[in-house]
């Protein structure tokens with residue numbers, strides 16, 4: 619079964635063609651980073667317009683790369699939630715249009731569940747249940763996953779997402795957007811113990827997260843405590859690397875500790891990571907270490923499948939289709 623998947627929930631326009639939920643025939647990802655960079659974050663109206671301008675060309679490109687004709691598509695999958703409403707609408711409208719024109723089923727996919735499925739695109743067999751963490755620019759959510767399609771949320775951020783904290787701290791340090799990859803790189807040259815930034819665990823055994831206090835602590839550290847002084851004091855290159863490494867360590871300590879706590883609480887058979895921040899090299903290293911310690915396998919998608927892409931959408935849609943989970947054509951985009 620050949621499924622065409624569409625992903626436009628945030629600032630990547632992506633279309634993929636995937637066979638039987640596993641074989642990626644094509645996966646085109648057009649990043650809008652260059653459009654949003656000068657604003658230091660995603661501007662919803664710009665994202666929406668850029669999706670609109672590029673979606674038809676990318677659909678053509680994905681079919682061409684896959685060497686598949688429109689008439690050979692058996693179903694169309696699209697992310698309809700969560701995301702920026704205007705951005706989601708472009709993908710949902712394109713998907714519905716294709717379904718009407720081709721007379722094929724529509725499968726509406728949850729973006730967070732698709733991030734978890736990125737692991738199944740590459741790994742033959744994952745033993746369930748797992749604890750799954752989707753950690754991205756918009757979300758930091760822990761799930762108890764009972765299968766590839768069944769995910770029960772256990773906790774989430776109560777303020778900033780982890781990726782959002784990376785992006786904001788990068789802005790404070792003058793490192794540009796998106797912040798995650800550049801902090802990951804620069805932190806390698808810094809000392810993660812240079813500054814003891816706060817780690818917020820919330821109440822005992824909580825699986826929720828909070829990163830806004832950490833972001834503020836970084837801001838105060840960089841400005842000096844004297845908030846009357848305008849602007850940021852100029853940090854030396856060495857200091858920037860130390861702050862980046864110390865901030866990154868604070869985020870990762872909390873993510874790792876809560877994942878291990880959740881794995882013990884629910885007695886699971888694996889831990890799955892997904893989302894842009896899952897590409898972080900220090901997170902992968904520390905979690906690999908901890909999961910070995912407790913004897914639970916860790917699954918992380920390869921770097922290109924961590925960030926937003928449509929292959930994970932078309933892949934998950936295949937499993938949903940097998941379970942009879944197809945959508946009506948009046949399915950809505952939900953923010």
Ligand code: KG4
Pocket residue numbers: 628753754755756757780781782784785796797798799802893894895896897898899924925926
């Ligand atoms: O999943 P994604 O592509 O989009 C959302 O659904 O939000 O994630 C994007 C986020 C951005 O905040 C970016 O800074 C972060 O993932 N990111 C990283 C790394 N690569 C991307 N964060 C930390 N370390 C990285 N290597």
Ligand code: ZN
Pocket residue numbers: 729733754755893894925926
């Ligand atoms: Zn995402």
